[in-house]
Amino acid sequence: MKLIVNNREFAIDADPAMPLLWALRDVIGLTGTKFGCGAAQCGACTVHLDGQPVRSCITPISEAEGKKLTTIEAATDGSDRVGAAVHAAWLKHDVAQCGYCQSGQIMSAIAFLKSQPRGKAPTTAEIDAAMDGNICRCGTYARIRAAVADAARTIA
Incomplete structure (x- = not known):
């Protein structure tokens, strides 16, 4: 294959x-x-x-x-505008603790932001719904939410 x-x-x-x-x-x-x-x-x-x-x-x-x-x-290699914004926001908001879930969280955040109408700021409820299937055992959900919202503003 x-x-x-x-x-x-x-x-x-x-x-x-x-x-x-x-x-x-x-x-x-x-x-x-x-x-x-x-x-x-x-x-x-x-x-x-x-x-x-x-x-x-x-x-x-x-x-x-x-x-x-x-x-x-x-x-997150910098070649994708949304991926770069999410990666930068993750670092800015110090999202990772143990870091294990982060690759999946970031991939979900990128997909969510790419699905949003250009220039539309997602609500907290929309971010929570989009990220709902990603579990963070360290509980950094507030930082994840802040990073997704920040990345959304960056790409608006």
Whole structure:
């Protein structure tokens, strides 16, 4: 199978049912996407598949074939305006404590902000709803909310 990950093509010799998470981490070597629960409940494994957030722990690699896959490594490398704004806001608001959930949180925040009408400031309720599927065991939700709102202002 061929996967397009972060604008690079990879030939994957694996079971088509293999979760995308393990192809990314164990086959390709991109370890920024984290394993959390293995049941699509915590959000640590969130990546973008054709621009939409998906939980890579339950998404088979066969579902990703021929689609554009973006991981945290490319989302925050500065080449994407929204990704750069979210990354900068995360640092400014000192969001990370243990940091384990952060790649999934950031990927969800980027997808949310890209889905918003240009120039529209999201409400606290909208941010909370968009980030609801991402669990932070350290409880930095107030900082996450502040960072998403700050990034929204930056890209407005």
